[in-house]
Amino acid sequence: MSELGKIEPFKRISVLGAGAWGTALALNAVRAGRDVVLWGRNAENLQMIGENRQLPAYLPDITFDHPLETTTDLTEAADADCILLVAPAQSTHKIAEDISFFVKRGTPVVLAAKGLEKGSQRMMSEVLSDYLPQAEAAVLSGPSFAADVARGLPTAVTIAAGSLPLAERLCASLSNASFRPYASTDLIGVQLGGALKNVLAIACGIVVGKQLGASAHAALMTRGFAEMQRLALKAGARPDTLMGLSGFGDVALSCSNALSRNFSFGFALGEGRDLSELMAPGAKLSEGAFTARVACQLAEKYGVEMPIAQAVADVLDRKDSIDEAVARLMSRPLRPESDHH
Structure with a gap:
């Protein structure tokens, strides 16, 4: 791998989305020395960011340690060397x-959403290729809370791109002391x-909220992570990625x-809060x-079992109560722990 300190970073970065995570990433890019503009629809929130740094x-x-340039003009925001x-x-x-007419060919667009599209079952990079084919898709993911990043607390993430040089240049553009x-x-x-992992986090939250015990929580995290690996590997992921930050x-x-x-x-x-x-x-x-x-649909497509994701989906679709879902998981046929048997 190249030394990131010798890579020329992208100079002008725009961040589309002025919620917690977008604002935190914009602040982080400013700390990295980039020229940053933050786009959002809510003029009142943007005014608070611009005038009060909050x-x-x-x-x-949280009071931000740097000022942020903001805009409600999507055309202006799309005119950047790199877009988050x-x-x-x-x-x-x-x-x-919305930005497809304004983004120059070859511009990297870094996707920060952690989800799959309903209906189409597509990953965000696939969505981007349909609506913004001239862009270079990249993804930022990993263990990071917006409040921690906004405060400048130490955080490590993964940035993936179609080529290693682009991924390294994006890393160099956003890297700073924290x-x-x-x-x-x-x-x-x-x-x-x-x-x-978002689906698994819901399952773990249910277990803790229902006071099912620390043993159940640990078992669920472990078996849920095994499910994640099964599906991701079938879909073409590398094993080391699933063991990493993302x-x-x-x-x-x-x-x-x-x-x-x-x-x-x-x-x-x-x-016991109501789902609606x-x-x-x-x-x-x-x-x-x-x-x-969507995870359950992908599991069916790739022929893998994801009983924990299925239980979460059934609870959210009101097909099962939480008690019924737990009973179903605990009464599954016994089997070896390893998939290699």
């Missing part, structure tokens, strides 16, 4: 379509790791921490709630 709606109690597309997975296609990206060319593994690392963070939106969503379900309330407009986004059924 975003109380998404990042409460930080929209929810189900909205990625819409923003990609943010360490690792380059990869495994777009499939990095995306599936990030998307599937796989095991993200599972370790998101499946045991209340700051994880997916874990918190599952925790609320486990406590948690999925209502304005509620905190849980990407895993949209990905669960």
Whole structure:
């Protein structure tokens, strides 16, 4: 691998999406010395960012250490050397379509959503290739909370691209004293790791919220991670990717921490909160709630078993109660632990 310090970084970076994660990544890019513009639709939030260096709606109690240039003009934001597309997975296609006329050929577009598209069952890089074929798709994923990155706390992630030189250049463009990206060319593994761990995080949240015990939590994380590996490997991922930051690392963070939106969503379900309330407009986004059924469809396509993902999907589709889903998992036929038997 090249020495990242000798690679010329991208100079002008635009970040599309001024929520918690987009704002945190924009701040991080400024810390890395880049010329950054942050695009969003909510003018009031952008004004708070620009004038007060705060975003109380998404990042409460944090005052940013650098000013951020903001805009509501998508044409202006699309005029950049590199674009970070930080929209929810189900909205990625819409923003990609909106900027398709303005993005220059060969511009890297780094996808930061951890999800799979409902209906089409596509990864975000596949969505991008349909709506923005002239762009170079890349993916940023790994164990990272927006609040930690916004505060400048030490964080490590994976950035995957179709070629190693591009992945390394993206790493060089976003790296700073508190943010360490690792380059990869495994777009499939990095995306599936990030998307599937959200489903597992919901399951773990349910177990903790329902007070099923630490033993159940540990067993679920372990078996759920095995499910993730089975599907990702069948889909073409590399084994080492799933053991890395965007796989095991993200599972370790998101499946045991209340700051994880997916874990918190599952925790609320486990406590008995109503699903319709948690999925209502304005509620905190849980990407895993949209990905669960898609994961099961992919598992069927590739001929792999994912009973934990299936249990989560059945609960979210109101086919099973949590108690019924747990009983179904515990009564599955006994089998060897390793898939190699």
